[in-house]
Amino acid sequence: MMVKLRVNGQTHTADVEPRKSLLDTLREDFRLTGAHAGCEHGVCGACTVLLDGDAVRSCLIFAVQADGYDITTIEGLAPAPGELSVIQDAFCETHGLQCGYCTPGMILSAHTLLQRTLTPSREDILEAISGNICRCTGYGQIVEAVEIAAERLRQSNALHAAPEAVK
């Protein structure tokens, strides 16, 4: 059946089987391969994308269910070709990754957290990324990256996406 999905601000259409996951549709039909299949049963978080700003497992929802939502994938975060978002840059600064497979999901989870608050506690960060399993880093440099990104976003002149009160 035909789906019309809004991904990273652009509208994509595809003819998909009703049983096709959003993950497979993003990867196969739209060639957005930044979301990865890890377990395909909702544990590892490698397939994380944002639906109306919330981090969700794209392996656990069907493409046909995602109609009408604003979908953000890792490809939608960098401001321009060759550039990095503040969070992406912070991950590079602390080397909050190794093989990179969990990284898009991890960054999207961190992005969601920092959309909600720019003063996350260590516990807030651990909770926000706890649905994203990383086998390379032991999470240490990931937590450092999110802390640095929060600090930089706090200090930046740009309008913050959401006021503190939303937390």
Added chain:
Amino acid sequence: MNTVPVNRRFVSANRRVREDRRFVTGRGRYVADVVLANALHVALVPAQYPAARIVSIDATAALAMPGVHYVLTGEELAAATEPLMNGLDTPKVQRYPLAVGQVRYAGEWVVAVAADTRALAEDAAEKVRVVYEPLPFVIDPEEAFRPGSPAVHSAHGSNVLLDKTFVWGDVDKHFAEAPRTLSFRVTWGRSSTVPIETFGVVASWDPWREILDVWASIQMPKYPEQIARSMRIPANQVRVDQDVDVGGAYGVKRGIKHTILVAHLSRRLGRPVRLIEDRLENMRAGDAQGPERIFDVDIAFNDEGIIKSMKMRALDNAGAYAGRAPFQLGKPIGAIVGPYRIESVKYVAQSVTTNKAAEEAVKGFGQSPTNYAIESAIEKVAQATGLDRVEVRRRNFIRKEEFPYLIPSGTRYDSGDYHTVVDKVLAVVDYPALLKERDRLRASGLLAGIGLAACLEPSGGNSAFEPLLNEKNKTSTWMESCRINVDGTGCITTTIHTLSSGQGHETLVATVIGEVLEINPDLIRVVRPDSLACLPSNAPVGSRMAIMLGGAAFHAAQKLKAKLVTIAAHQFGVSEDTLSYSGGGVSHGVSGKRFDWADLVNIAHRNFHLLPQGMEPGLETTHVMQVPTGTKLPENGRVQMYPCHSFEFHVVLLTIDPLLGKPEIRRYVIGHDCGTVINPHIVKGMTLGGIAHGIGAALFEEFVYDEQGQMTTQSLMDYLLPSSHEVPKVEIVHHCTPSPHTVFGQKGAGESGYMGAPAAMSGAINDAVAPLGISFAKLPIRVSAIGDAVAAAQVSNEKKI
């Protein structure tokens, strides 16, 4: 060999890891991202029994489905290919990608279905009817070892793949004369490193060009050779694309059976074929499961806690096929006494087949389980003598001035300063205060314990365990290569000849070459030629790339520098030793004249008339590097295993809520000495990630089989991976004892943290429950096991009162 002055610009500097930019933007290129037109997708039909004869296979219904192109059986595949390679000399233990005539573990692949989409292939796989006749099976390694147990491979005659006894030194005498001895058993559960990316491979056979193109999520030495051998084609008809990012490997991304399966299908069907495992295929029958090992250990020591001799029997459950797994009993021979001065060792290495999935290589290649056994011994000696656990370690440590130190099994440790690392860590944790804190926590009603582990990470991997365990194998060569090309515009492009799985090899090579040539590493392009355009490589295994790829890059850069100096000397008409290289140019000290980078590049590329006679034009150098110290085959059961030995010392404070049994790590400090660090970010990440793996192996992770031979941990909801909640903040205390064998004094760090974390966690839990008079001797130590044992001990202690 520390030929570069210690004043370094790029090596050891906190520079960014260049690979990270593509990964944070989702622009990695993993095998699943490789999409070829017209490709078919594969799904597998798994065996339902741990052992059964295949009576018949009926694929009629599957083949009748639209979009289904082929159903492949083991019979067809075995007729068309050679068996997969065995490490040991066990020719009757044959393995093919699909079961042939008989299945040997539940989940083993019996039939492969190729269809237009993966979903269709899965649908069709369910329609394949296989009739089985169940056979007796064996799951337990001790039972498998006994004569008369059901043979997994009847043609082999028994389940014993390896039963080899080594005696290094006068073990009998040392035991006879020892004032005290003790014996114990510890068991390492069948865990693994479980990358988030499963294994995947795409193959495409071009019958006109006569070439097999392969894209794979691979981390395995000699991969193209193994493909060619099994496919019965010349090795120069196999082209592996090395520019594929691997989504985590940590030893297990071996995938040769998957590769042969799709390569055969592609050759048979004339279309590209891909197999990307799903998680169930991966856990049940992919190359996913790691060592499972029983250690029986005897220790001879005295009242001062000095250990004189050790007997260790290691019984390894290799699962249904041999492969390379039994070698994981061999590598630890190179550090069989850990960091200790144990004078003699008897080592019995036994590996048996059982009806479980085949064991594959895992991070450390058997060293972490062995370290767990050695550290358990130290803990027990401390307990028996009533001495402090740190003190027992200190008394037995090899001393700084004793290096290079020859251990009984023939390996000479390069360098180390174990006492200083321990002192530094204990100063950071304030050990007396930590003991008080433990006691305060105990007084508050919690169980609290301190875990300690001191161990080695042998690094610079060679394959000396191969000839040691298989006398027919005479391999002593284990090289790594690098090529540098400076183009006519002066830009540098360099090559690496393997895939990477997060180790930052591009950063490593650029950093090293930048250091030697005194050029900003960010200006150096690093590429990965396909396997046919490659120089020799043995893949990132055995914690070897800082030493071997770093070494090859260093030597290639030195050759390039030498060529530039020769060109300049020829222009100046002076001898080379009057010139100095700096910042990419060559200066003549006396006259003050200088040729800059651009001048020298121009001469090399455009002014053949200005080159010294006999010099090749262009600016290209290559270095193929053999493992340092790898000069001999084993003699009398002794061998120099790896060249370098990193050291780590773990201290953990944890508490256990006696009602829940749940451990909570309060503090985790590791002292780490891997010699000169080339990139601090990378080494830190390796160490922290290794500790997370170790915590998983100690507390959560195990592939569990029930009495019917079925694996019960078939998803990540049963096989638990540590999340950010389970891995604590870890403090790292650095120390640097350079290795004399490497170009910058670097040692390996790719397996760091994992080497000692399981032992430290076990020690902490056992210290916590010691007041109850109980202990745990098998990993993982699960929350449920702790809760049950603590409850039982409390009841039994109350009864005694």
